[in-house]
C-alpha cells in the first residue's frame with residue numbers, strides 16, 4: 001500500500017508538467033461587448049497554447065516520467081507499417097481510385113442528360129439511361145471491394161501496431177515501471193492504445209480514400225470546365241492557412257490533452273492504493289479536491305483542442321459552402337458568354353456538391369489522425385525507455401552468488417549503495433540487517449538480478465545476473481517479496497507459469513511441499529478452479545502458498561527474501577512458516593531481516609548502514625565484536 005504521507009503533497013505529481021490552467025479573471029464579464037469577448041478569447045487561447053508548448057517541451061525530457069516520442073519517430077513508425085504492406089496499400093489505392101472514378105463519371109452523364117433533354121445535343125435518352133445504370137452498378141461493386149480491402153488493411157495495420165506496443169511494454173525494465181507514474185503508463189496502454197487503434201484502423205484508410213476522391217474530383221472539375229472550376233479552387237486555397245495553423249498546433253495540444261488524462265488516472269490510482277491512509281487521516285476532501293483540480297486542467301486542455309478544431313471547421317465550412325453559389329453565378333455568366341453549356345454547369349455544380357462530403361471527411365480524418373499521432377507519440381515514448389538488460393548466451397558455471405563493488409543510484413548522483421562486496425557459499429543462510437533506508441532492499445534487488453548495478457557486478461556461476469535470459473534467471477535466483485500476486489486463471493495456470501511444460505504431478509508435488517495440496521483438492525474444480533481478481537477468493541495465506549508453490553516449480557538454487565513474512569498476521573505467519581521452511585530447504589538464502597530472530601538463526605549476518613556493509617559474521621562473532629549489531633540486538637531483546 002502506498003503511504004501518501006511518505007511524500008509531501010507537492011510530490012504527489014510533477015507540477016512542472018501542469019497542463020494549461022486559465023485564471024478565472026480572464027473570463028469576460030457577462031455584460032462584455034463582442035470586442036471584449038473576442039479579446040478575452042484570444043488571451044485565454046494564447047495562454048492555453050503557451051502551456052501546451054511548455055507541457056510538450058517538458059514531456060520530451062526523458063528525466064520526467066515516461067517520455068513522448070517526436071514527430072520523426074511517429075512518421076518512421078507509420079512508414080515502416082506501410083513499407084511492409086506495399087501491395088495491400090497499392091490495391092487499396094487502385095480500388096478506391098476506381099470507385100471514386102466511377103462516381104465522378106455520374107455528374108458528367110447527368111450533365112449530358114440535361115443537354116439531351118434541354119438542348120437535344122447529347123446521346124439518345126435510352127442509351128444514356130443504360131450507361132448511367134451501368135456506371136452506378138460498377139461504382140457499387142468497386143466501392144464494396146474497396147471498402148473490404150480498406151477494412152482488412154486497417155485491421156492488419158492495427159494488429160501489427162498492437163503487437164509492437166505489447167512487445168514494448170513487456171520488455172520495459174522493472175525498475176522503470178516501478179519508479180515511473182502508474183497512472184500515466186495505464187493511460188497510455190488503455191486510452192492511447194484505443195485512440196491509436198481507431199486512427200490506424202479507420203483514420204488511415206478513410207483519409208486515403210477521401211484524399212483520392214478530393215484529388216480526382218478536382219481533376220474531373222478541371223476536365224469538365226477550367227473556368228467553372230476556378231471559383232471552387234480559389235476558395236479552397238483560402239482555407240490552407242487554417243489547415244496549416246491547425247497542423248502546427250494540434251500535435252502539441254493533443255499530447256497535452258493526453259498528459260492531463262494521465263494525471264487524472266495517477267491521482268485516482270494513488271487515492272485508491274492509499275485508500276486506508278486517506279480514510280484514517282480524513283484526507284478524502286483533499287483527494288477529491290486534487291481530482292477536481294485534475295479534471296479542471298484537463299477541461300482546459302480539451303477546450304484548447306476544441307478551439308483549434310472549431311477555428312479549422314469554421315474556416316473550412318466557409319471555404320466549402322461559398323463555391324456552390326459562386327460556381328452558379330460564374331456559370332450563368334459563362335453561359336451568357338457562350339464559354340460553357342448547361343451540361344457543364346450542371347456537372348460543375350454537382351462536382352462542387354459532391355466535393356463537400358469527401359473534403360469534410362478528409363478534414364475529420366486529419367483531425368482523427370492528429371489525435372492518433374499524439375497517442376502514438378505517447379506510446380512510442382515508452383519504447384524510448386532503454387532496456388536495462390540484453391540477455392547473452394553464457395550460462396552460469398556453478399551456483400555461487402557474488403556481489404563485487406556494488407553501487408546503485410535511483411537518481412543520478414545519489415548512490416544508495418557505496419561499493420558492497422559479498423560472496424555467498426552455496427547452501428548458506430545470510431541475513432541482512434540495518435536501519436530503515438540503509439539500502440537492504442536495494443542490495444536484495446541487485447543480488448536477485450532485478451536491477452543492474454551502476455558499477456561493479458552481481459553474478460552467479462561467473463555470469464552477470466542481468467545478462468541471463470529471464471527464464472534462466474528465475475531458475476537461478478528469485479526475489480520473494482510480500483507481493484504474492486494471484487493471476488486470473490486456474491490454480492494450475494498460476495503455478496506452471498514459473499516453468500512452462502510442468503506436469504500436473506509437478507504441480508501437485510509443489511503444492512504438497514508448501515502444505516496446500518489438501519485445500520486445493522477440496523476446491524470446487526481442484527486444480528482447474530479459477531482464481532484471481534473476481535474469481536474464487538483465496539485467503540491471504542492460500543494466496544501466499546500458491547506463490548510459494550510457484551517458486552518450488554521454478555526451483556531456483558538461491559532465494560532472496562525481502563519482508564517475506566514481516567507484515568502478515570501472526571496466524572497466517574504460523575501457517576506459512578512450515579511452507580516457507582520446505583521451500584528454503586537445500587537452497588542458498590539471503591534474508592533481509594526485519595525481525596532480528598531471523599538474523600540470530602542465520603549462518604552469517606551482514607549489517608548494512610548507509611549503503612555499506614559495516615559488519616559481517618555469525619551472531620556470536622558480532623555479539624563478541626560489540627559493534628552495531630550487538631547494539632541492535634540489545635535494543636531488540638531488552
Ligand SMILES: Nc1ncnc2c1ncn2[C@@H]1O[C@H](COP(=O)(O)OP(=O)(O)OP(=O)(O)O)[C@@H](O)[C@H]1O
Pocket residue numbers: 178179410411416434435436437438439440441442443
Ligand atoms: N524506487 C526508489 N526510488 C528512489 N529512491 C528509492 C527507491 N527505493 C528506495 N529508495 C531510496 O534508497 C534508499 C535505500 O532504500 P532501501 O529500500 O534499499 O532501504 P531499506 O534498508 O531496505 O529500507 P527499509 O528497511 O525501510 O525497507 C532509501 O534512501 C530510499 O529512500
